[in-house]
Amino acid sequence: MKNETVERKYLPEMPRKEMDELRNTVKTASQKIIADNIEHMKKADPHRPEAMKYFDEMADLFGKRQKEIAAEKEKGKKVIGYLCLFAPTELIMAADAIPVRVNSGWYDTSKLGDRVVPVEVCPVIRSTIGAKMIELSPFLEQSDALISVLTCDGMTKLGEILGDTKIVWGMNIPRIKDSTQSLRFWNDEIKHMKTQIETFTGNKITRKNLKEAIETSHRATKAFRRLQELRKGNPVIMGRDAMLVNQAYTWDDKKRWTEKTEVLCDELEKRAQRKDWVCSPDTPRVMVTGTPMFWPDNWKLPTLVEEGNPQGIIVADEQCSGERILNDPIGVDEWSMDDMLNAMSERYLMASTCPCFTSKDGNEDRINWLLNKVKEWKIQGVIYYVVRGCMLYAMEYTRVKKALDKINVPVYYLDTEYTREDVGQMKTRVEAFLEMLNARIDI
Amino acid sequence: MLAGLGAAGVLAVLIWKRNLASRVTFLRFVIQLVAFAAIFYIFSYSAFIPMLYELIVLFALTIFLGRFFCGWLCPLGLILDVEILARRALKVRYRILPDKLNIILHKGRYLIALVFLLTPVILWLLDPQEIMVSPLMAQLLAGHYRPYGILLDPMIPFIVPWSNTATLNVAGVNLSYPYTQNIITFTGAEFGLIFAVAFVGATLVGGFLVRRVWCRFCPTGCSIASVNQFKGLGGVPLLHIDKDEEKCTKCGVCKRVCPLQVNEVYDQKGGKIKTSQCMLCARCVEMCPYEGTLKLKLGSKTVFKSRNWLDPSNSE
Numbered sequence: 001m002k003n004e005t006v007e008r009k010y011l012p013e014m015p016r017k018e019m020d021e022l023r024n025t026v027k028t029a030s031q032k033i034i035a036d037n038i039e040h041m042k043k044a045d046p047h048r049p050e051a052m053k054y055f056d057e058m059a060d061l062f063g064k065r066q067k068e069i070a071a072e073k074e075k076g077k078k079v080i081g082y083l084c085l086f087a088p089t090e091l092i093m094a095a096d097a098i099p100v101r102v103n104s105g106w107y108d109t110s111k112l113g114d115r116v117v118p119v120e121v122c123p124v125i126r127s128t129i130g131a132k133m134i135e136l137s138p139f140l141e142q143s144d145a146l147i148s149v150l151t152c153d154g155m156t157k158l159g160e161i162l163g164d165t166k167i168v169w170g171m172n173i174p175r176i177k178d179s180t181q182s183l184r185f186w187n188d189e190i191k192h193m194k195t196q197i198e199t200f201t202g203n204k205i206t207r208k209n210l211k212e213a214i215e216t217s218h219r220a221t222k223a224f225r226r227l228q229e230l231r232k233g234n235p236v237i238m239g240r241d242a243m244l245v246n247q248a249y250t251w252d253d254k255k256r257w258t259e260k261t262e263v264l265c266d267e268l269e270k271r272a273q274r275k276d277w278v279c280s281p282d283t284p285r286v287m288v289t290g291t292p293m294f295w296p297d298n299w300k301l302p303t304l305v306e307e308g309n310p311q312g313i314i315v316a317d318e319q320c321s322g323e324r325i326l327n328d329p330i331g332v333d334e335w336s337m338d339d340m341l342n343a344m345s346e347r348y349l350m351a352s353t354c355p356c357f358t359s360k361d362g363n364e365d366r367i368n369w370l371l372n373k374v375k376e377w378k379i380q381g382v383i384y385y386v387v388r389g390c391m392l393y394a395m396e397y398t399r400v401k402k403a404l405d406k407i408n409v410p411v412y413y414l415d416t417e418y419t420r421e422d423v424g425q426m427k428t429r430v431e432a433f434l435e436m437l438n439a440r441i442d443i
Numbered sequence: 444m445l446a447g448l449g450a451a452g453v454l455a456v457l458i459w460k461r462n463l464a465s466r467v468t469f470l471r472f473v474i475q476l477v478a479f480a481a482i483f484y485i486f487s488y489s490a491f492i493p494m495l496y497e498l499i500v501l502f503a504l505t506i507f508l509g510r511f512f513c514g515w516l517c518p519l520g521l522i523l524d525v526e527i528l529a530r531r532a533l534k535v536r537y538r539i540l541p542d543k544l545n546i547i548l549h550k551g552r553y554l555i556a557l558v559f560l561l562t563p564v565i566l567w568l569l570d571p572q573e574i575m576v577s578p579l580m581a582q583l584l585a586g587h588y589r590p591y592g593i594l595l596d597p598m599i600p601f602i603v604p605w606s607n608t609a610t611l612n613v614a615g616v617n618l619s620y621p622y623t624q625n626i627i628t629f630t631g632a633e634f635g636l637i638f639a640v641a642f643v644g645a646t647l648v649g650g651f652l653v654r655r656v657w658c659r660f661c662p663t664g665c666s667i668a669s670v671n672q673f674k675g676l677g678g679v680p681l682l683h684i685d686k687d688e689e690k691c692t693k694c695g696v697c698k699r700v701c702p703l704q705v706n707e708v709y710d711q712k713g714g715k716i717k718t719s720q721c722m723l724c725a726r727c728v729e730m731c732p733y734e735g736t737l738k739l740k741l742g743s744k745t746v747f748k749s750r751n752w753l754d755p756s757n758s759e
Contacts, residue, residue: 178693180542207534222753329732329753331696338536342699351694365693372689 010161023134026108034296045238045278051264058248066138078201081143084151086348093213095201101250102140104131105294110418122389123418125154151356178359187345223261224326231315234281236268239314240302284437286312290385290393292321304430312434316377355392367403381437382411467729478516505667509680514724523650538652548660556662654702681742688713690736697727
């Protein structure tokens with residue numbers, strides 16, 4: 001924690017009392033929303049898997065996991081938060097610290113963020129700033145240091161703003177991902193981050209530790225892929241449930257998460273044998289791509305899709321709050337320190353399909369990956385979800401649409417805000433899209 | 444020897460079961476060992492006739508299998524692979540040659556092969572008296588220089604120390620090492636030995652630091668590859684690596700794990716990988732983390748494809 005007397009460059013000084021009041025109001029509201037969301041998820045699927053209970057527990061951001069981290073912190077462990085998926089979590093794990101993702105999904109705090117940055121800025125950023133202002137987000141408050149990867153414009157400045165009260169380490173990610181010089185540069189960044197984490201935590205990252213950490217994330221990826229594989233067939237799990245499971249990885253204990261996901265997969269396999277589908281197999285299969293959707297508040301789109309009339313089912317997503325978290329494993333060749341670091345930098349830079357990148361042929365990896373997903377998961381319609389201010393995703397829409405038009409899969413551009421006011425209007429739009437998908441299936 | 448083979452088999456099965464990510468590499472090792480033994484057996488009889496047979500078999504195989512020989516059978520390749528294992532055990536990081544140099548070496552191998560093959564002819568043209576009146580063909584085949592030998596040389600490392608076809612005599616010990624005999628005959632007796640020893644040292648040290656360094660410009664590899672480069676023979680080699688562009692996220696694993704630093708697997712947009720640099724060791728296929736993205740194909744049939752290898756690997 002930085003010295004409090006240091007002058008804040010961005011964040012306004014708020015009286016303690018006002019801050020506490022605001023926090024309590026938002027926290028109570030948020031707890032209610034979490035419970036409400038889970039209630040909705042339970043209702044949508046009458047035979048919801050037993051294993052989801054664990055993830056419901058984890059989903060309560062102010063509940064069990066927060067207390068666990070607090071207990072670990074008391075034992076002397078450090079918590080290192082990160083803002084983008086490009087932060088090398090394996091290094092954090094290898095240094096015996098806890099990695100948590102601190103992006104925020106609270107609608108209410110985005111209004112507070114307006115006091116610091118203009119309204120045009122992406123609401124994810126504004127909401128995170130707001131959460132910091134009233135010290136709402138438990139993980140953000142608990143983290144001793146933050147890794148901010150300079151991906152999109154918002155993230156670049158967000159790191160700076162949060163630097164008012166936290167130690168923030170910037171990582172400069174090259175925007176061209178398939179050139180050797182970018183890779184060399186990024187590799188140096190990762191090496192630098194390693195020394196930084198080592199000095200901060202006081203634990204040396206040894207070859208053995210790092211190998212163990214990489215293997216932990218391999219196991220997690222394996223469990224994740226098993227879950228994705230199950231979603232390829234007739235629906236056995238609601239899309240929201242799977243999205244929550246994926247997102248829980250970013251704050252949960254990685255080993256426990258893997259175990260529980262495997263249990264969930266076992267249960268789902270049995271369910272598939274019983275042919276006990278969550279909804280009729282004719283339900284339009286929808287993929288969501290675009291801006292990340294953070295738990296708990298920003299859950300309106302999946303809820304609308306899966307509780308709409310006609311109903312849709314989300315079987316895949318391409319978001320950094322969802323499947324991109326765990327999709328790519330670290331392909332280590334020789335398990336020497338250098339090779340592991342090289343493999344890590346390649347996995348984080350080259351395998352990612354974030355639109356903040358470009359390459360020789362533009363961001364073609366993302367297009368290819370989307371096309372592959374559409375094929376493999378038998379997607380019937382794609383919802384391109386963008387929050388206002390998310391430039392990169394919005395700009396790449398045209399290209400995605402052209403590519404998907406070629407294989408005759410409808411795409412729907414849905415832009416929204418961090419607000420509950422447009423739910424009614426969104427409902428109409430989503431239902432119209434689902435109606436259209438239904439009509440296509442009938443033909 | 445049988446017991447040794449049996450032990451190798453058991454070991455291979457154990458590793459096979461334990462480790463998904465290096466299955467093919469271990470299978471490859473076993474095949475390399477078996478090939479080593481087989482070639483040892485052939486060469487321990489006589490030199491000339493089996494060499495010619497080998498040459499014919501090799502070139503015939505090339506049409507179907509491409510540079511399969513280089514990756515899976517070549518004894519020199521085995522030595523270089525053992526060096527890789529030793530380096531891994533010592534936890535030394537390999538060096539990477541710059542892409543440009545790699546390509547220059549790759550193109551330069553034709554030059555090396557040509558120099559070896561044509562030197563006797565040129566020498567004979569310059570000074571026909573040296574070897575009486577032997578016709579050109581006989582000069583090439585049975586002459587003093589044995590230029591065809593360079594196409595077979597990778598097969599004789601440390602195998603036939605007693606044979607006089609390729610012997611390097613160092614301090615009274617006969618060693619056989621690829622190309623050394625050629626170097627000695629080509630450079631002449633005075634410098635020959637020094638050059639030969641330097642060559643052996645350079646390949647061994649180079650092979651330790653850079654993965655499969657010799658294979659990047661091996662004249663044998665070049666001769667094998669040249670068969671595949673005739674126009675109109677688009678179908679050959681039947682054995683090839685195939686890429687599914689849509690499933691690829693360009694994570695770069697294939698590029699990094701390749702012992703020959705072949706870039707084409709990464710760069711090419713799907714389809715059959717067209718490069719004579721690749722020796723089909725299938726390391727990229729084995730390490731590719733996306734199921735079915737890379738495939739080793741024989742004709743249109745898939746021999747082996749990339750899988751979900753995510754069981755933590757214990758290989759060192």
